[in-house]
Amino acid sequence: MSTPLRAEGSDPVSSRRQHARLCHAASLWEEIRIASAPADRWLGNYFFRNRKKLGSQDRRFLSQTIYSLFRHRSYIAAWADFLGGPHDALLWASLGALLDGQITGAQWAEASPLNEKQTAFVSKKCASFLAFKFPVLEPASGSPALALRFSFPEWMVARWLRDFGSGRVRPLLEIYEKRPPLTVRVNPVKISRHDLMQKFKKAGFSVRTCGLTPWAIVFEERAAVFDLEEFKQGLFEVQDAGSQKVCEVLGLKPGQLVWDACAGGGGKSLLMGAILENKGRIVATDIRPQKLQDLKKRAKRAGLFNVFPADLNRMDEIRSARQGFDCILVDAPCSGTGTLRRNPDAKWKLTEDLFLRQQSEQVKILEGVLPRLRKGGRVFYVTCSLEKEENEAVIEKVFSNRKDFRLIPLSGFGTVSAWGSRLWPSDENDGFFAAAAEKIEATTDMETSSI
Incomplete structure (x- = not known):
């Protein structure tokens, strides 16, 4: 030694x-x-x-x-x-x-x-x-070389090269080897982005705006933001800019009735409540009700009175659910391959058969919410996955043979395809897929809806 x-x-x-x-x-x-x-x-x-x-x-x-x-x-x-x-x-x-x-x-x-x-x-x-130079001779090209250079399972790199092409995959892998940004979302009910940024700068933080949404602020360095007085006052939430963008493309208007069917912790519910300017109603449910435990407290801190956590099994008792929603957001459980920069351990636990298993559950959830939508209302299907099995294939399975819905293009949300839009991971955001459909005919199966 x-x-x-x-x-x-x-x-x-x-x-x-x-x-x-x-x-x-x-x-x-x-x-x-x-x-x-x-x-x-x-x-x-x-x-x-x-x-x-x-x-x-x-x-x-x-x-x-x-x-x-x-x-x-x-x-x-x-x-x-x-x-x-x-x-x-x-x-x-x-x-x-x-x-x-x-x-x-x-x-x-x-x-x-x-x-x-x-x-x-x-x-x-x-x-x-x-400088990421190898001690031994590295593979010449293709998925083995990229998998070793960027530390990804070779099977995942190979399928991405097949589905997206090398011109898309290498930049994606370059993004995934970086630390994710610390992005917060201003609460427009209480303060403007400009005024909140001034508070951060006065406290000594280096921050900048994010052009993807009108609410996003990026911290240039890591910070204990949950300890800040501004957080305790409900002036902001920590939320990825891509997640914020999802809420923006919904096109919500004050007074609408909205169902956040897979609300999780409620981050999107809170932003939707703010977009509605505390008017209308956000009904938040999740198949894992424990996820919603803190949402009431978070909504109160944010000064929001139109966000209501609800029991998924008691939807018939909710008047707005019986009336039919103007908008339903299905932020479906997924593999999360659009967030692997934030969760790098997950890439080593994923298996290719997971995508089809997820698809079965995603189709069931999406079909289950459709009876709750009023005529003229819109349903939005969203994942933080990049995989076609969880995205385009789900939309095709659910809507290809339905005459009571029509697909709506989502402009300004990444790459558009026949079955939806993909927001690619970037320096400023995680990756998401989104698709929208409008109900053009009334149905009579309201009582049979389930997730």
Whole structure:
């Protein structure tokens, strides 16, 4: 074992602290890489259990290192194998932190004893590592090369090349290797975007507008936004710009009756309530009712009185549901391949047969809400998936033979196809698919609707 490199004037205490963090990250990686729970939930539970032991800097280092390992897993595996063995968790954690910019090569050398090959890496090959150059001959072209370079399952890259073409796939993979932006959505019921940005800037934050929607504000650096007084006052919510764009293309007008049929935590319900200017009604339901537990509190904080969480099994008791809705939003459960930058662990858990299994459930949900729509009303089907099985194929299955609905093109929402529109992931937003249909004939099956 060689003597660790030490930068001139280095702090032994800092080196010990960094070594402890790397060891901690290595220990977490050994557990989380085989866990079934999503990484964000797993880490959230872990940090809550250890909240008295871990400071904010520790939590940030650990979470960013873990996400870096998931984001660059194949690439790091190639280098780890080259440098000393693929099962060395401390080596993996060090490479993940290095690639994420949390430590330098010299800091790694200070924090951990290195073998001869790793010492040479720090002094000679670190720049190649950070430039995404491989220690061994990389595949020449095609899905194997892209899968290794951008750390994606090869089967997923191959199907994207087949479905979307190389001109679309490489930029997509480049987006997915970056950290997602921290985007908040102004609450227009309480404040304008300009005035909220001035508050953020006065507090010392570097923020900018996002051109995708009139409500989005992007923080240039990570920030504990949930601790801000402006959040507690209901002046903003954290919400991806693509998710905001979905609400914008609905074309809602004050006074309308809207059903958010797969509301989840209610982020879109809150924005729709604000777009309606506190007039009309948003009925929010979900097949997982526990998801709606905090929506009443969030709506109150936002100053919204037109957002109502409801029991999906008691829709017949709701007058607006009996009348028929002007708009129904089906933000369907999906594979989430449009959000893999935000959830990089998910790409290693997906299987190709999942898309067809999801399709069956998505068709059932979409068909189940249609009887609740009044004549002239519109239903919007949305996913955060890029896959055709979950998107165009669902719309074709549901509407291709129906005479009581007509499809409505969605202008200004990404790439338009015969069966819907796809908003591609970008530096500013996650990826979404959306399609709309208008009911042109009344039906008499209101009582038989179900999800």
